[in-house]
Amino acid sequence: MRAPNRILDLDELETPAFRQVLGQMDELTSSDSISYLHPSKRWEYPWALERAQLSPRSGVLDAGCGASIFPVYLAKQGYRVSALDLSPPSGLDRVHGVSVGYVGGDLGRLPFADGAFDAVFCISVIEHLGFGEMAAALSEMHRVIRANGRLLLTTDYYEDANASIRYEGEGGPFPVDWSFFDAERLQQHILDAPGWRLEGELDLRVDWERTKPVMRRFHGYPYTSVGVTLLRV
Numbered sequence: 117m118r119a120p121n122r123i124l125d126l127d128e129l130e131t132p133a134f135r136q137v138l139g140q141m142d143e144l145t146s147s148d149s150i151s152y153l154h155p156s157k158r159w160e161y162p163w164a165l166e167r168a169q170l171s172p173r174s175g176v177l178d179a180g181c182g183a184s185i186f187p188v189y190l191a192k193q194g195y196r197v198s199a200l201d202l203s204p205p206s207g208l209d210r211v212h213g214v215s216v217g218y219v220g221g222d223l224g225r226l227p228f229a230d231g232a233f234d235a236v237f238c239i240s241v242i243e244h245l246g247f248g249e250m251a252a253a254l255s256e257m258h259r260v261i262r263a264n265g266r267l268l269l270t271t272d273y274y275e276d277a278n279a280s281i282r283y284e285g286e287g288g289p290f291p292v293d294w295s296f297f298d299a300e301r302l303q304q305h306i307l308d309a310p311g312w313r314l315e316g317e318l319d320l321r322v323d324w325e326r327t328k329p330v331m332r333r334f335h336g337y338p339y340t341s342v343g344v345t346l347l348r349v
């Protein structure tokens with residue numbers, strides 16, 4: 117039995133539940149020229165959906181949505197979806213015949229009422245903020261989630277966040293300057309953030325020998341992803 121909060125597991129991509137979600141998302145992304153489904157998110161979205169425990173008309177926010185297909189997928193399931201980014205995509209929802217409330221804005225100052233959402237998804241975004249901005253973003257997401265609502269958060273996870281982490285791109289390797297997490301930093305900056313409680317067990321064991329080469333192919337640096345479900349208390 118897998119822990120509810122866990123590290124990306126490549127084997128899970130082949131389970132029926134994951135395959136069903138990913139099949140629908142692949143179909144959606146292949147029918148427009150705007151959206152994407154990054155390889156590393158192929159685990160993160162099905163994991164987040166599994167953990168969110170949404171009801172048929174839940175109101176959700178995709179915080180830091182980019183031009184991902186995820187908000188469109190959520191709207192297709194019948195959820196009431198808002199999606200915020202510094203630069204949100206234009207018209208992606210209309211292409212797919214659904215309505216997503218796209219908003220341009222900053223995670224540190226969310227333009228939504230207190231308790232507006234049943235759940236917030238924050239998928240591979242938090243590592244792009246500095247640690248100070250991260251605290252502000254977590255505080256804002258806390259404000260806009262209703263009591264006992266969930267924050268489904270995924271982020272890059274590294275064996276040792278103090279190591280020199282290099283991106284091995286076509287133009288040659290260069291240092292990566294965003295905010296990597298290892299177990300210690302995850303605890304300090306996410307799990308210990310005020311007002312949240314981790315829902316269920318967290319298993320941070322990683323088979324780095326297997327994971328690194330695969331993820332390096334996807335992303336150019338040796339990382340994996342972790343998903344945590346935070347309950348707003």
Ligand SMILES: C[S@@+](CC[C@H](N)C(=O)[O-])C[C@H]1O[C@@H](n2cnc3c(N)ncnc32)[C@H](O)[C@@H]1O
Binds near residue numbers: 154186221222245
């Ligand atoms: C790696 S992308 C992930 C996008 C999307 N969640 C996904 O699953 O593909 C990170 C996104 O975070 C957004 N972002 C970074 N800092 C932000 C901030 N302070 N406020 C809102 N969005 C931000 C970026 O514009 C970018 O679209």
